[in-house]
Amino acid sequence: MSAITGKVALSRRSFIAASLAGGAALTFEAKIALAAGPGVPDATVLNAFIRILPDNSVIIGAKNPEIGQGIKTMLPMLLADELDVTWEQVKIEQTDANEKAYGPQVAGGSTATPMNWLPARQAGAAARAMLVGAAAAQWSVDAASLKTSAGRVIHAASGRSATYASLAKAAAAQPAPDLAKVALKKPDEFHIIGTPRKGVDTPKIVRGEPLFGIDTRLPGLLHAAIVKCPAIGGTLVSHDASAVKAAREVVAVVPISSGQCPAGKQDAVAIVGTSWWAVQKLRDKLVVQWDIAAQQGFSTELYAKQAAEALAKAPDATVFKAGYADAALAKAAKVITGDYSYPFLAHATLEPQNCTALWHADGTAEFWAPTQNPGNGRKDVAAMMGIAPEAITIHMTRIGGGFGRRLMNDYMVMAAQVAKAVPGRPVKLLFDRTDDLRNDYYRPGGWHRFTAGLDASGALTAFKDHFVTFGANGKPIRAADMPASEFPASVVPDTHLMQSFLATNLTTGWLRAPTSNAMAFVYQSFMDEVAEAAGTDLPALMLRTLGAPRDLPTERPSIVFSTARARAVIERVVAFAGWTGKPSTVPGKGRGFGFYFSHRGYFAEVVDVTVADGAVKVDKVWIAGDIGSQIINPLNAEHQAQGAAIDGLAQALVWQPIVQEAGAVQTVTFSDFPLLRMDAKPAEIAISWVKNDYPPTGLGEPTLPPVIPAVANAIRAATGKRLRSLPLQLA
Incomplete structure (x- = not known):
């Protein structure tokens, strides 16, 4: 192995393929991806992810980028459980980037769990099947008569057993199983999946070892x-x-x-x-x-002026239209309007x-x-x-x-x-910090003009949104789009979502919970206004508007919006937080609610705030989340949900707009773009999971969006002031 390149000699074996979510294919070769590296010359490679060592420990390759979301621990948990070894036997190594060997390797969109839930387990189960096959051949018994446990193959009838290490070389010579046909464990057989596991890199990070x-x-x-x-x-x-x-x-x-x-x-x-x-x-x-x-004409001040002009004119494009919103508004018993906005934001990663x-x-x-x-x-x-x-x-x-x-x-x-x-x-x-802040792919800003109509009973019957953001050639630029299924568009009979575009020289990109982080704020804050006009609270209005349990289409054919799942998390958080819908009797205290569906996850959140001397302090956050049937690593899931909520609080209260003058970004240090401090963290972020029979989905992003409107709505409850732009500032 070269000290500089880190390359290893590779050999080849037949491919095994399995379908992934979205139609992609995971391919892995038993020996192309994980050859025996330095210090483990006697390791036996079973497939792209699994090596068996002579001491019966197992090296499992973690294929996805690790950004703190815990994937380097979680994906190997899936493999290890189906391989049927103990977690103490497992050593984890980060793989190189090799999509031909490992399939898609990306950290984004909370996709790792839905894309790998079955393929990773199938890879582990396939290796286990090869080990069982080797033992069956060695003992001349039917493979169906063998069991596995803690890295051993066991033949109960004869009392024989063998370690995986003793069978590994023979197993590597076994035919590669069809992943679609390998037997997977039932949930009640899991012994690693569903158990809390610390991050595999955490000790090294604490010791300051070089990983980044x-x-x-x-x-x-x-x-x-x-x-x-x-x-x-x-x-x-x-x-x-x-x-x-x-x-x-x-x-x-x-x-x-x-x-x-x-x-x-x-x-x-x-x-x-x-x-x-x-x-x-x-x-x-x-x-x-x-x-x-060509860039000098762009500025933050000009964008605001152009947005106001665009809102006063007809929109450039229709995103979604159902029924006749204008006619429905004309006969509504009550009409509510509101203008909302949010700024360009940087990512501000601690590692530049x-x-x-x-x-x-x-x-x-x-x-x-x-x-x-x-x-x-x-x-x-x-x-x-x-x-x-x-x-x-x-x-x-x-x-x-x-x-x-x-x-x-x-x-x-x-x-x-x-x-x-x-x-x-x-x-x-x-990059230094200034390089980083001035040359980002920014979350694009936007302006929304909402109009909603209520009938005499307080039901939401008409809805309009004119959304002004950034685009070129009649289309939104990266991360500046708005989903046609943005709630409540899919459930209100007369709806019109529209869009207009401004030009910018700034490069834009996806910020954690992209699109959702902005849309949740404006839509759920305005829905809180609608609920207030209807004489009710937001959870009640949401439940009424969601209607009967049913699946509604989204932009992606593989993803539907389940009103039943949405209702379940709303009802759970209302009970969990003891929500009454009544204002606090303590001056300066307020409680707000927010719901959002994003990245396949359903989340409803309640936030308590205290407002004193113009400063907002978040006291507690309650979270009810639905990410399907299985919480793979409960410890990491709790950390991810808490971390995403804290990230949302930073967007709501602390992060300052990216300021641009004469084409250039003027934000250069953390004094211009402050991060949330430890003392601003809520005293408690409590989490309740709503489980069901749906396949498990990701968690890096969907907890974030609802906390932003929940804070805005809590400030309204505490002060009587409705804040319609980010960051939320009373003075």
């Missing part, structure tokens, strides 16, 4: 700092690096493209040297001329963007990358560098915060260009 991309250290490592065009989309005209190159630490000065400017142009210059501290201090000596003429790259003499490239989407990173690098995707090796490091930012791989593309300029030496490209 920023920690990458390789022999001969060089460092790169960037000077980036101040306005996204601008391009490099010229640069004078003579003063920089005079420094003894500098190895190269390289014009590069982030991929955020027109093809064939550059929008950054990398200074490469023996110390990142040295090269980043030299950036002020680089003389650069930029072309930013970074990537280490090595360009080999044979034209291949190797990366150590904290990427949420290595497959797209491979494609982006291949396209930028003009090499085959197969020429790229990606080692996935742990990620110090992603939240969607690292679904975009500009840092990989930039590192590749720098590495090619210094072939044979690894180079780590690292």
Whole structure:
């Protein structure tokens, strides 16, 4: 194994394939993906994920990027349970990026559980079947007469048993089973799935061991700092690096493209040297001329002005239309209107963007990358560098915060260009905090003008939303869309959802619970206004509006919205929190509710706040969540739900708008974009799970959206003031 490349010799075996959610295919080869690595020369490979060691311990490969969502622990739990070993026998290793071997490898959209729930278990069960087959052949007995337990195959009739280690080599020679036909455990047979397990990396993180991309250290490592065009989309005209190159630490000065400017142009210059501290201090000596003429007209102030003008005009497009909303509003007993807005937001990951790259003499490239989407990173690098995707090796490091930012791989593309300029030496490209905040893929801002109609009984009969956001060529840009099924559109007979578009030079992207984080705030806050006008509370209005249990279509044919599941979490949180719908008798105290369906998860939340001297303190959050039949790792599920709620509180109360002037982002440090502090965390975030017979789904995102409107509605209850823009500020 090379000390620099980390490559291993690979051999091949037949493929085993299984269907994944959405029609993708998981393929894995018994020996292509996990060869016996350093220190385990006698390991026996059963399939792409499983190696059996001579001491009867098992190495399981964790295939997905780990960003703190616990997937490095959770996916191996599925394999280990079906393999039928104890958790104490398991050692976990992060795999490289290899979709041909492992299937899709992405951290985004809370998709890991629904995509891997069956395939991962099938992979474990297939390995178990091979071990049982080996024992059956060795003992000349029927495989059906054998049982497994704690890494042993047992023949009760004869009293014989054998460890997996003793059977491993014979098992590896067994025919690969058909994954669709392997016998899976019943839920009451699980002994790892459904039990609380600590994160496998937690001890190393506590000890400060190097796990993250920023920690990458390789022999001969060089460092790169960037000077980036101040306005996204601008391009490099010229640069004078003579003063920089005079420094003894500098190895190269390289014009590069982030991929955020027109093809064939550059929008950054990398200074490469023996110390990142040295090269980043030299950036002020680089003389650069930029072309930013086309970007200078964009500003936060202008967006607000254009949005107001757009709301006053006819919309550009219809997102969803049912019935005749205008006619229904004209005869409504009561009409409610409200304008809501939210700003551009950055991801503000604690670990700034970074990537280490090595360009080999044979034209291949190797990366150590904290990427949420290595497959797209491979494609982006291949396209930028003009090499085959197969020429790229990606080692996935742990990620110090992603939240969607690292679904975009500009840092990989930039590192590749720098590495090619210094072939044979690894180079780590690292953003500083200002680079990170000024060159994000931002959550786009938006403005909504709502109108709702109630009949004489207080039922919601008509609904309109004119949504102004950012787009080009009559379509929303990335992450600026609005679902046609946005509740209550699918249940109100006369509904019209409309959209208008503004231009921007900012690159946009998905922020944790994308689209949902914004839509939940505006829709559930306005629905609270509607409930107030109807003389009821929001949970009651929601239950009435949801109507009878039924499944409603969404934009994705594989996903439906179940009104029964929605009702169940609303009813659970109302009971869980002791919701009465009555105002608090204590001045400054308020309680708010929010519901949202996103990323296949149903969540209803109640928030208690105290407002004193214009400051909002969140006292407690109650969460009722439905993510299907199984909570795979209850300890991690609790942490994920609590963490997502805290993230939502930060968006609601603390994160400041990204400010843009003359095309350039002015937000440069955490003083401009503060994070939520420990003392602002609620004293308690209580969670109740609603289980059912539906397949389990993901948890990284769906807890976040409802807490934002719940806070806004609680502030209304505490103060009588309705806050219609984020962040929620009383003064």
